[in-house]
Amino acid sequence: MIKCIIVDDEPLAQKGLKEYIEEVDFLELIGVCDTAMQAYPFINKGEADLILLDIEMPGLSGIDFLKSLHYMPAVIFTTAYPQYALQGYDLDIIDYLVKPISFQRFLKAVTKAKYFLADKIKDASQAADENDYFFLKVNQQVEKIFFKDVLFVEAMQNYVAVHLNNKKLISYITISNMEKRLPANLFMRIHKSYIAALHKIDSISGNKIIIRIHTLPLSRNTKEKLMQAVNGKLVKR
Known part of the structure; x- marks a missing residue:
């Protein structure tokens, strides 16, 4: 129906x-x-x-x-x-x-x-x-990464740090190119330097989000877009 x-x-x-x-x-x-x-x-x-x-x-x-x-x-x-x-x-x-x-x-x-x-x-x-993972070049090898294991991605000039459940991987790639490789229904660019996994967000407060022990900045331009995505999962009175 x-x-x-x-x-x-x-x-x-x-x-x-x-x-x-x-x-x-x-x-x-x-x-x-x-x-x-x-x-x-x-x-x-x-x-x-x-x-x-x-x-x-x-x-x-x-x-x-x-x-x-x-x-x-x-x-x-x-x-x-x-x-x-x-x-x-x-x-x-x-x-x-x-x-x-x-x-x-x-x-x-x-x-x-x-x-x-x-x-x-x-x-x-x-x-x-079929497409629940991607490959990323880390140092001299290629790592298989599952989307479900990614917490967030952090820009480090021309590198990114991919923060996973149990480790952090550094790769020579820009955050803009990284954003293109991640599915938009699972990840969102919340700041010029950060991409967050939507299902890993624990809380949103003001212009910050919390993922596990990490506090990430949330840009003013992105906050409305993020709240639209969150509202679909929000339990209301």
Whole structure:
């Protein structure tokens, strides 16, 4: 079952999309938002698989909303403005529906989303099995390192120190190149000199994070992005 939300400020458009969703057996509507801001909790908690998203809305537009996301579910634009189509596809959306939307056209779009999400789950499963490690040149040898063992990476001019569960490895590589080799869903550049393993963070306080006995700086520009990632795992009252 694909969990979807409607983000549209027009009551008539909301009503039409609700009726279409009820006709499709693999869709489940979990929320209706009048503004893009109301959609953030669904995204941050990882609840929505698919967004049916309007573009022209008060406050934050659909396009600016997508650009702000660290994690993006499948997205279908539902809009009265065809001129945004090219910009929409540049954001890797599934489809672009121009109002008024026929049920046949709607069904075609959500079926594309269904296959896209199925492939995404399959690819993620294969990646977890096949690509859960990398190799790094250390001194005169090449070391195999599992992602799950990495605590954080520290820049040391043209070198990096890779801090693991039980040791520290020094390699002649820049932190920018190291960042490119680490999967973005597991690691984040939290400071110009540090990359942190998200699942190893013990606490966040002000502009610092704690990993085991290590206190690492958190840049102001990265804090909001990190908190978006953390909010998906946050237990709330």
